[in-house]
Amino acid sequence: xxxxxxxxxxxxxxxxxxxxxxxxxxxxxxxxxxxxxxxxxxxxxxxxxxxxxxxxxxxxxxxxxxxxxxxxxxxxxxxxxxxxxxxxxxxxxxxxxxxxxxxxxxxxxxxxxxxxxxxxxxxxxxxxxxxxxxxxxxxxxxxxxxxxxxxxxxxxxxxxxxxxxxxxxxxxxxxxxxxxxxxxxxxxxxxxxxxxxxxxxxxxxxxxxxxxxxxxxxxxxxxxxxxxxxxxxxxxxxxxxxxxxxxxxxxxxxxxxxxxxxxxxxxxxxxxxxxxxxx
Numbered sequence: 107x108x109x110x111x112x113x114x115x116x117x118x119x120x121x122x123x124x125x126x127x128x129x130x131x132x133x134x135x136x137x138x139x140x141x142x143x144x145x146x147x148x149x150x151x152x153x154x155x156x157x158x159x160x161x162x163x164x165x166x167x168x169x170x171x172x173x174x175x176x177x178x179x180x181x182x183x184x185x186x187x188x189x190x191x192x193x194x195x196x197x198x199x200x201x202x203x204x205x206x207x208x209x210x211x212x213x214x215x216x217x218x219x220x221x222x223x224x225x226x227x228x229x230x231x232x233x234x235x236x237x238x239x240x241x242x243x244x245x246x247x248x249x250x251x252x253x254x255x256x257x258x259x260x261x262x263x264x265x266x267x268x269x270x271x272x273x274x275x276x277x278x279x280x281x282x283x284x285x286x287x288x289x290x291x292x293x294x295x296x297x298x299x300x301x302x303x304x305x306x307x308x309x310x311x312x313x314x315x316x317x318x319x320x321x322x323x324x325x326x327x328x329x330x331x332x333x334x335x336x337x338x339x340x341x342x343x344x345x346x347x348x349x350x351x352x353x354x355x356x357x358x359x360x361x362x363x364x365x366x367x368x369x370x371x372x373x374x375x376x377x378x379x380x381x382x383x384x385x
Contacts, residue, residue: 153350154197157221163194166206166220168295172320172376173226174203185244185376190224192368193359208295209276212236215347222352223345226314228278233345238353242341243360243369245381247315248282249333251303251322257332260310266335269309272302279312282337288312297321304328312337316378341383361385 157163165187167174173186182203194201206214211227214220215237228246229239250266260266263286271290273279279299283290291308293299299311300321313321315336322331346352363369364385373379 153221153347153352154355157199157352158197160199162200162202163190163197163222164220165190165194165201165203166211166214166223167203167225168205168208169297170226170295170314170317172316172378174224185372185378186224186226188372188375189360189363189369190222192363193356196359197355208274211276211345215345218347221346222356226316226342227345228340229343230278230281230340233343236348237345238348238350239346240344240353240356240360241385242343242383243385244316244342244378244383246340246342247336248279248312248338248340249315249318250310250335250337251300251313251318251331251333252310253303254323254330254332257334260334263335263337266310272299272308272311274299274313278338278340279314282312286337300328300331303331316381319377357385 167182167186169175170184172184174182174184175187177183187203190203191201204214204220206220206223211223215223223237226244226246227233229242233239250260250269252260252266252269260269267286267288269288271283271288272293273283273290274296275292275294277296279296280290280292290312291302293302296311296313296317299308299313302308303311313333315333318333320326322328322333344353344356346356360369364382369385370379370382373382
């Protein structure tokens with residue numbers, strides 16, 4: 107009887123081993139491990155290799171002077187655009203700028219509609235928790251913009267509390283409006299927010315200080331607007347897919363471009379040299 111039980115147990119063990127061996131094979135697995143195709147680890151694990159493989163760096167942007175905007179010939183230029191071109195050149199690929207809805211920037215990255223968000227992006231907790239970000243490379247602030255003839259009366263956040271605001275949806279400006287309890291409407295871009303004030307449909311807007319320096323005041327398209335209160339101070343960073351090795355590569359490139367003076371030269375061209383963060 108004992109021998110029969112042992113025999114049955116041995117038989118069951120052999121059957122189980124057979125099932126495990128069969129279950130470990132893929133649908134096209136012949137069992138010959140020497141000829142089985144190897145997983146493409148580089149393509150799936152390295153964003154840098156993925157971008158080099160397709161030959162194009164897709165840069166997510168909005169129309170945001172002096173960071174990303176078009177010249178008279180329709181080419182994208184600006185501090186961020188010119189830096190992105192340098193990094194793409196060193197990466198050995200072409201650069202392509204893709205205008206995105208700022209609210210959807212994280213989804214655009216995840217869907218690989220773009221490879222990087224490079225557009226004067228504030229390093230907020232939402233951004234840093236959802237993206238692999240570069241180190242800060244520019245300092246910035248969120249400022250209140252009003253008609254120039256009203257600027258002297260708007261010196262504090264309390265002075266601005268009664269105004270109606272326009273802000274870019276999903277931006278640091280919108281966060282500042284919420285934090286201060288301002289009445290606001292959300293529009294597609296910071297440029298649209300400025301247009302709201304110029305048109306008189308909003309009494310004020312909140313935009314980036316660097317944009318305000320380039321877009322409003324004497325010698326600009328909006329000479330009758332001025333910026334007053336600085337509601338926040340912040341830093342700009344560049345966003346990649348979570349876990350992407352592209353962020354590390356960009357950090358290395360920014361340090362090289364800072365050390366050899368290229369970053370400062372580009373910043374000076376666009377009037378943002380005082381905001382550059384040492385790399």
